[in-house]
Amino acid sequence: MRRFNDLADFSREEIQDLIALAGRLDQHPEPRALEGKVLSLLFLSPSLRTLSSFQAAMIRLGGGAFVISPDMSIHGLESRYGVVMDGSAAEHMREAIPVIASYGDAMGVRAFAERRDLAHDIADKDFQALTALIDKPWINMESAIDHPCQSLADWKTLDDMGIPANKGKFVLSWAYHPKALPLAVPSATIHMAAKRGMDVVHLRPPGFELPPAIMARARKAAAESGGSVRETTDRREAMEGAHVIYAKSYSSTRHYGDKLGDQALREELVGNWCVDEPWFANARPDCKFMHCLPVRRGVVVADRILDGPRSIVIPEARNRMVVQMAVVYRMMKG
């Protein structure tokens, strides 16, 4: 495997094979599989789960990782091309990235969206420019528009919980949050659930529709897998018979990059988009709650949901490490 950038690059069989490998490595550890192997990790955006779980994955397989992030006492990094670097940045990505890559057998990169121009972010232009500088296998640890490690972990979590692939009903719901967050997780999630063959309902208030390109991609995946994708603003209709609700806040796509416009729209929704028990009235009794974390309690979801039997957010987060073992194993060992 040369890159792990997008679940869409893999067939369902390849994904199922990766998940099977992940489960095997979790149940039957191979602590020497990657001895002497190095994973380079570059975090241009904050992290807790990804930072921890990739290091843990490498140690479990007998190798190791090193971390570079801009909050370390390193020199500022420039990413624009062709500029005269007489300001505060002392190093360019065009040197930093190949150098960091050269020390590892594979490299992970995280760089969130700038959220200025929607088309630019959907095309993942900045991330493509960064990763084009890597001549090793590489992993998308969350870009402007994708988060394949999260999606692979989510797929495995759905499997682990016995939630059906075909005829399983997956609700992806917008949730309130005080800030405008990136589109990476909802975009990756709707595609993942569709590709898994589920009946996907995207529940969101007006102004928080996902971009047409993202919806088209999900519909295409559903068409191939026997699933379906539809959108609604009607919570009751969305939750009817649901197996699982996946909550995620993100910026308004109508006011993308327009902080004040987004804020105005968002503030109208305070208090009405925090997932709580009444949402589940007509869902399946054992309907589960998923979230990629971090999650704001009492804002995105009520404490009683997170602390009750519906929540599977902790095994979901643990699966990050488990599936990433499979990804680095395939990259470094084959």
Next chain:
Amino acid sequence: MRRFNDLADFSREEIQDLIALAGRLDQHPEPRALEGKVLSLLFLSPSLRTLSSFQAAMIRLGGGAFVISPDMSIHGLESRYGVVMDGSAAEHMREAIPVIASYGDAMGVRAFAERRDLAHDIADKDFQALTALIDKPWINMESAIDHPCQSLADWKTLDDMGIPANKGKFVLSWAYHPKALPLAVPSATIHMAAKRGMDVVHLRPPGFELPPAIMARARKAAAESGGSVRETTDRREAMEGAHVIYAKSYSSTRHYGDKLGDQALREELVGNWCVDEPWFANARPDCKFMHCLPVRRGVVVADRILDGPRSIVIPEARNRMVVQMAVVYRMMKG
């Protein structure tokens, strides 16, 4: 071993067994003992020795560790329960801790006291709330009131130096410091020396008595081990025939959480509570000096003591790594 939170949870025989294992692993390395094993380290308070020595201990045994601390570019962590998280904190401890724990085979946590309410800190309420969220073996890397890794290292250091357990005289002395520091080390230390069977004298100026609950715990340990515990303000009497003096500054317990009251009392003592050679006039000629570090030179102790033959602070600090090898070995291998 499911938790390493307090030396009081272990019998003297269990402690001696851990120290023997530590010595064996130091003399006869087992670089594959913990291959593929991961220690999760969460630092909610600053560290140098603990941060370094746990990582080194894991590498020496063939495993590894990862570190999460709030000075990294992670999301702020909320610890209060039941709040609406619409402020700066983007993640709750109730998610962060189980997730971090899920990536490791054991977990270490450091969280200093808030020093607002003495009874609250003595009961270690905040730390208990944090560690209750861990479903793996866990290690107290210093809480509001305890520091068992330091105490185990100190016990081994006393053994290494040939200082007798019974009939050995151990002076725990308050020392000056410009700031009000936590009670964890003096509380753990007085209990450790008493449990080892030593004749313990607690030397401190008025206002810096240790809390009655801490003293009672130490006296109970002494009663079981054949040691003794007493308190004094008389330096000459305290140092008479001493084998070792252990210096530690900490906040006034009469003015706990009252910064100005503590400061007023503290300032009267400047210049008179810095351990120096005259203190040793009537001690044993080979009386040793211990300190958990970091230590302020010329404030807590004179340069000539730290740089002379009495000081055993460096082997004491090295023993942190050595005993922690034994703790993680017992937790992960049995």
Next chain:
Amino acid sequence: MRRFNDLADFSREEIQDLIALAGRLDQHPEPRALEGKVLSLLFLSPSLRTLSSFQAAMIRLGGGAFVISPDMSIHGLESRYGVVMDGSAAEHMREAIPVIASYGDAMGVRAFAERRDLAHDIADKDFQALTALIDKPWINMESAIDHPCQSLADWKTLDDMGIPANKGKFVLSWAYHPKALPLAVPSATIHMAAKRGMDVVHLRPPGFELPPAIMARARKAAAESGGSVRETTDRREAMEGAHVIYAKSYSSTRHYGDKLGDQALREELVGNWCVDEPWFANARPDCKFMHCLPVRRGVVVADRILDGPRSIVIPEARNRMVVQMAVVYRMMKG
């Protein structure tokens, strides 16, 4: 090997042997060679390559490293001796360094020059005071006046590129930079090239001569190796028939520690000391460009040089990891 502080401490044969070992470990990995071994890394100055490449080197050989740097949430570190530590620093180097060293089998230290007094920095007094506290094998990861890991990597890179040792022409050129940078890299580099037996030309504007002690040391190395060292301000003469140009900015040695004086001299040179294609007019057609990185694009060197066939800065940076594998191997395994 007890210390790796200066290439001058090693014979040419010893250096060639280290480089051969480095090449062998790169081609034929030994992922268990240093199992259970720990490298302690103390960064008192910023780093990207050194930070990454030492961690990667240890993992590749089956051991590991831990990192302490002052941007972590550790206590401030005091280095002056004999002071009363009642200010912000809570720990002295005299404790911190032996403790950090005690957790490892070897230790690396980075501490840049203060750039106040030239003679003081040339004698590397501060670094010697720090490293005198280490009772383990240790590595200079860049001091006030030396950077032996960079020089060893550079030597190997010259070998890898087939640039001749004797009769190879090596141009060390000053370059413009908005800040006054340390002398460590130019001082180490001119000595390395001379010791390798090359014909070394030091090209620099008036005021940026290297100190006489540094030049004398390089000339002595050249005399022993059959190389030569000369200085010029004439770019055309310098570049005539050159095999390689190594660019590096550094502070004026005439105005050392005098920020305004340095700045005045430096500003006159803006725009005229950025390495670009015209510099190579009379060099060998395949003349290469080297730099230790980080490098400011459009300031020190033009984009088209860094992005063209002359640049060997990425393999040069990768060689940091490769030669450091040999250094730690010799220190920990023999």
